[in-house]
Amino acid sequence: MKMTMNLLTSLVAGELRRAGANADMADATAKALVLAEAQGLSSHGLSRVNQYATHLRNGRVNGDAVPVVVKRKGAALLVDAHEGLAFAACELAVGQAILAAKENGVAFAGVIRSHHCGVVVDHLRAVAQAGMVGIGFANSPAAMPAADGLHPIFGTDPIAAIFPRRNNLPLMIDLSLSEVARGKLMVAAKEGKSIPQGWALDAQGNPTTDPDAALAGTMVAMGDAKGAALAMMVGLVEDEIACLDHLAAQARKDSAGAVVGLLEPQERDEALPFFASRGFRSVDRMTTFESKVEVMADWLFERRTWLWERGEIPASARIVPLRAAPIRPVAELHARAIAGTVPQLEAFFTEL
8 A cells, every 4th residue: 555655744643643742743753754664764664653652652752842952052052852752853953053054164963851863864854955064873772782791781873974965865874883773673573573693682692583582682783892882982972962951960861862963065176185096087076065975976886886796795785876765755554554544543553
């Protein structure tokens, strides 16, 4: 069954409002979840609706929350999400950071007393639309041990970046610091499927393909000690952001936060030595930041395609063209899941 994104967004927002979210919170969250689903990121899409609704109903999330800017200093600002869902707060932080970057050339925004923020790079789309570079990262519940450890102390803490491209979609990078996002384990557990070896460890520290055992255990860090070190870095920065305001002391133990940094590119009359010294073709047309990103993105796509044709990348590897990765015009769902009415939608979320 196929549904338009607008209809699906309306249905999801209605479910969140019934669970206790105010209109702005429900609308911002629904838009983000449907966008994730439409991109094929099911671990951050509709599978999260029941979780968010449950948190609204049991009081873990404050459905009446309205995010506000609580502190400014130069080009830096801090947004308090008041323990609400993250999306409206992140939207406010990014919007204010764009204004600050236009005035100062750079900006830095933090979000405190928040919740799971979904696909981090999607929050940065407005940054690229404004012609700026954006970076973002967020903390998450402890799920990874230190190198050679057993007990989870670091989150899978996603990091992301976005770079504008002239007359094209932006170059977007988003990854968790574990081998895979923990949401993929949640989806596998709900669907009764096994997971690949190397994704996670059970509670005794043994490799497992059972998603339930993995959820009770720990995630494997991307690059082992390197991924764990990056997670520690993100956690420390997030902690310092949270300490910028006295409100940090009032945060729930399971609160989450996010940070975004923006840079307004400067026009140049010549290509940077970095590109010229590395043999990039068409270096003569790399006189604007957007053109540099365009050339690098083209090179990366062509290089991956060449390696795949040579057999150096397995045929099963997913190669996503950087030139065009449009959002699907419809979100495709299992016919048993949604038939287009609210009661059946609620049953679907319960089933999730």
